[in-house]
């Protein structure tokens with residue numbers, strides 16, 4: 001048993017695969033406004049995702065776990081909690097939690113360190129508890145594991161721009177993008193906030209997206225916490241940035257898959273180019289619509305899980321994405337996963353790599 005992973009592509013030995021049970025359409029909170037009347041959740045309502053959707057998602061999650069185990073990869077699963085229960089801190093109360101499917105959002109392994117993210121939604125404040133029994137067991141089993149948790153945020157109203165959703169939604173596209181580039185989105189800079197899924201790991205270099213879940217103070221905290229790394233704060237031309245792993249996906253040394261609809265900053269592209277990295281625009285997704293009951297986009301098509309530098313798991317219906325990765329020299333493992341998408345994401349979102357073989361390398365010397 002070893003906790004250790006430096007990047008997104010070294011040979012995967014141990015992974016967590018999330019669970020769909022009890023996932024909620026969250027109750028309203030400053031960070032979250034849901035309005036899905038066509039699926040039975042008009043604005044202001046909340047509740048569990050339908051039972052038949054949950055069963056279908058769990059079947060695909062279980063099947064994915066079996067695919068990984070058949071390749072000799074150890075798979076752990078989180079526990080589920082009663083995500084429908086109200087929660088509170090001394091400073092706020094929230095009518096529901098969220099779920100335990102997108103493990104990637106909550107936790108990240110950097111070297112031998114397991115780091116719990118701050119999270120930035122009140123409904124996700126306690127989500128780490130779904131994973132704590134696993135983390136405790138790893139800590140007992142691996143004497144070299146470091147266990148860190150970023151400062152637990154207060155998430156008072158001071159952490160959110162008031163009326164953000166109404167005001168931002170009314171802006172023209174170009175102005176929305178300018179706000180994204182300036183880091184003037186939902187979150188204020190009152191305290192460090194980040195979701196772990198905004199981090200893409202490339203050895204010594206960590207690319208961290210400033211987003212609706214991650215602020216500049218969160219990126220600064222990561223930079224100070226990881227002094228041996230180069231932590232790059234990055235933005236993309238995406239009006240609703242939320243997690244980097246359907247936008248900027250390192251596949252192996254020298255190769256990043258990039259969502260061309262969400263252009264990267266010139267500075268980031270230059271950084272890769274001078275180090276001979278190739279930035280490849282991802283294939284157009286097969287689907288035209290986002291998943292139901294979800295804040296994710298159709299670009300989950302590129303939310304792949306790399307098993308080793310030559311092997312990648314891709315959602316089984318995304319044929320263009322599979323063909324592109326095949327042409328790039330990968331063995332492609334098709335994994336049916338679209339029924340999981342409403343529960344918070346794709347194959348990368350649903351997982352946490354606990355152990356990948358390999359050592360810290362500098363890919364951008």
Ligand code: ABU
Pocket residue numbers: 197242243245246247295296297298299300303344345346349
């Ligand atoms: N949470 C990962 C997916 C984000 C997106 O669809 O862009």
